[in-house]
Amino acid sequence: MIKPTEFELIARLCKDLPVNPALLVGPGDDCAVLDVGIPGELLLLKTDAVVEGVHFTAQAMPEQIGHKALARPLSDIAAMAGTPTAALVTLGLPREFDPGVLDRVYAGMNALARRHQVAIAGGETTTSPGGMLLSISLIGKAPKNKVALRSGARAGHALFVTGELGGSLAGKHLDFEPRLEEARWLARHFEVGAMIDLSDGLAGDLRHVLNASKAGAELLLTSLPVSRAAKLAARNRVGAKTPVAAALTDGEDFELLFTVPSSQAVPLLDAWKKEFSKLRLTCIGRITTGPGIVLRDKSGVRTLNEHGYVHFK
Amino acid sequence: MIKPTEFELIARLCKDLPVNPALLVGPGDDCAVLDVGIPGELLLLKTDAVVEGVHFTAQAMPEQIGHKALARPLSDIAAMAGTPTAALVTLGLPREFDPGVLDRVYAGMNALARRHQVAIAGGETTTSPGGMLLSISLIGKAPKNKVALRSGARAGHALFVTGELGGSLAGKHLDFEPRLEEARWLARHFEVGAMIDLSDGLAGDLRHVLNASKAGAELLLTSLPVSRAAKLAARNRVGAKTPVAAALTDGEDFELLFTVPSSQAVPLLDAWKKEFSKLRLTCIGRITTGPGIVLRDKSGVRTLNEHGYVHFK
DSSP: OOOOOOOHHHHTTTTTTOOOTTTEEEEEEEEEEESSSSSTEEEEEHHHHHHTTTTTTTTTTTTHHHHHHHHHHHHHHHHTTTTEEEEEEEEEEOOOEEEEEEEHHHHHHHHHHTTTEEEEEEEEEEESSSEEEEEEEEEEEEEEEGGOOOOGGGGGEEEEEEEEBSSSTTTHHHOOOOOOHHHHHHHHHHHHOOOOOOOSHHHHHHHHHHHHHHHHHEEEEEGGGBBBHHHHHHHSSOOOOOHHHHHOOOOOOOOOOEEEEEGGGHHHHHHHHHHHTTEEEEEEEEEEEEESSEEETTEEEEEEOTTTTOOOO | OOOOOOOHHHHHHHHEEEETTTEEEEBSSSHHHESOOOEEEEEEEEEEEEEEEEBBBBSSSSSHHHHHHHHHHHHHHOOOOOOEEEEEEEEOSSSSOOHHHHHHHHHHHHHHHHHTOOOOOEEEEEEEESEEEEEEEEEEEEGGGGGGOGOOTTTTTTEHHHHHHSSSGGGGEEEEEEEHHHHHHHHHHHHHOOEOSSSSSSHHHHHHHHHHHHHEEEEGGGGOOOOOHHHHHHHHSTTTTOHHHHHHOOOOOEEEEEEGGGHHHHHHHHHHHHHHHOOOOEEEEEEEEEEEEEEEEEEEEEEEEEEEEOOOO
């Protein structure tokens, strides 16, 4: 039997799914978007699972596992400029487990939920034939005219990213803070075109935005905010990616990538510095008519290949 | 390490969960209930997983697996007298699988979704270390004053059940139809006290209602609507439960158990016959001040033991 890739499989399963008038945005954005009759607001819906051995190892601290399981879908609510309301937790447990470990998993999850006023509204436990599995469903809300989709990037927009990129697996992927407050502030004060949270890596997630927006992009490689972790890895590990390659292709950054009209780029940078002095915001390029992603550095320009990966010397 | 039971574990994890003003009903009912600002309506939230080897075997038809995965949480929306809106699907897949089988799983799920105007709004795929896993998150809505909770049973209420009980594992558990239309009709036309869908078996689920309502019940054993499957099993299988024991304790009936004030019992039965001529509705007893469940038959009364099981000669 020929095994399809994950993207092929999702495309196959998403063909001809049942719809109804309430569903405004279905599969293919950070969250589903529904009009359930809330005056002036839309409902956001997201589900996300972390699996032992895939998203965390048995060496991760239990508090970090609970934190990450909730932080991931919260980051998707942030990517729509939404406010999370409540979560349901599906807990898949192996036949043997330590209840004390579970208490700590929940402590990590609950602390993050409280910080963002998210209710844990229930869920269920089930048997997991392998390791631990935590699947979280989230609902949230966003003002009707402020929902940030992947499809809103337009040629001429400036392209921004929060924080620093690359090297997340050295630790950040287990304790990152979803950019909820920042995203809402952006949508309130600026015309956000497209927005996405970085989970597959900058190159891959930018491609999702460009496909949805039918546009291209030019990235300024010298402007990429490379994380200290990515620089350390490049220096200390034989065969590691260069820092720039790590910033482009490492997954699980969970920062926001978004566009605004170019006229708002400078006012945004000024206002951001006042509002969020501890979090970097960087203009990393611009949206073009495309197609594709062009990389610009001191030596000139070249095209990023289709698979989201590029080899640097 | 001492392994807690599922109920002990859930009680432990549900202690001190984060709440917020939107959350009206958290863990412990068929769905979570939230006030998200829809005029006159509340939001219902449910998640439910089916796992290969637990909720279905590799012998089940793929269409039935998809049907059951969605029908189970739809039955919980029905138990609140709600209307489902949209679902997210988390698909856990073993490393080797047949995409053609998945198409059939989705065909079964999508057909049921279309019948009830439920949008499949997205979801995700993930690796499952064991067999296939399908976890479905559902949102729905219910009128503010019509949400049917488990806690609404009062001494003197008449106790009703739809359909027939017992023997579901012979087939019904894979192709049952959630009682959505019937539940909404009930809430619209009668004063439903408590309602629950039967998943753990009549005795166990009735106990959930009684615990939530701080009440007791008297069951008329001779009135229980025993299914043909339960009668056949009792006749043909050595060591099988008696038909009445099967009706009391077999799981996965997915019928509605509910109470109404006793003055409405006869009008309800009359109106039901006109509205739903093909589906049985049976008065099986009444709510008492309790505590506990008393069983009445021709030979007198006795108390059902705490574990929901009872041995009949």
